[in-house]
Amino acid sequence: MISARQLSKHFRGPGGKDVVAVSDLTMDVEEGSLTAFLGPNGAGKSTSLRLLTTLLEPTGGSARVCGFDIVGEPAEVRARLGYVGQKNGAGMYQRVRDELTSQGMLYGLGRAETRRRVEEVVEALDLGEVVDRKTMQLSGGQKRRVDIALGLIPAPRLLFLDEPSTGLDPQSRAHLWEHILELRHRYGMTLFLTTHYLDEADQFAERVMVVDQGRIIADDTAPSLKANLAGDRITLSVAGPWDGADAIVRRAAAVTGVSEPTIQATTTADGARVVVHLDSGDRVLPHLIRGLHEAGRLVLTADLARPTLDDVFLNLTGRSLREEGRHESVPEQPQTAGVPR
């Protein structure tokens, strides 16, 4: 469905400086899959989407989307995809129904087909109650659903969503995701989306591509990324000094077949705080507590944390995605919710 080879995009930044927004993007995305592009602000996620949707021309490399070349056959590519940009594409003063109808006409669908598509997307995205209202009167979550409806009017086989849920409250996010998953189920569409939200990528995407500074730095399922690129973490507080108890941790790991735990112990007011990074922490923890008990060490608290995608990002980059501050992005051209022919 998408096949990109060493795609890159450079911009001229402030003072004529070369900004590498996307570097060597190589990937194949299968039909029917749900892929999330996860990364901090400025990682190159939106630029990648704009390249793949032919809204920007690449500086280097090539890509085929829905079987057509993004540079040589942009009209063919556009005719087959839907694109929902970051900013609301819906106009403020039009009624939702008129907005959706204009989109159908823009795509050259004809009156009868447009009417049929409008009814279908209104039903699919549960917009029946708001379809005769103006976009400016809608809530953030409703507006976002209108944006997605606009992207769906041409019945695309492939839908790109740029941060579909950013700025929504948790309830609206959850509601929007119900709709996204329902759309996928109903139409068997290929979905490719960008997100800052670790939990969304973790929960809903079959494939997560972690992007940083224009490059894909990891590409796998969320469980594999977590298993391979970040281990579990056991945190213990023990009474008295830790002296020499590393051997007990290593033994507990060895009997469960787990190799190379890393152990960091710090002295606290009442003893020590010990953080152990390892795989299969759930299997090791009971052996560890028993071993410490048999050695006469008193365990005050024990906590096992499974890795998150943030741990994956932290391990790969030394930075936390959660702590990446938002910065204003460079002003962009106005975005439309669909990509007209």
Ligand SMILES: Nc1ncnc2c1ncn2[C@@H]1O[C@H](COP(=O)(O)OP(=O)(O)OP(=O)(O)O)[C@@H](O)[C@H]1O
């Ligand atoms: N039109 C432009 N001119 C110059 N630089 C740009 C332009 N568009 C993007 N950039 C730069 O390219 C880099 C990647 O930007 P991009 O918007 O693709 O990142 P992103 O991962 O989508 O970020 P965000 O999550 O904030 O949307 C950033 O350094 C950005 O400032």
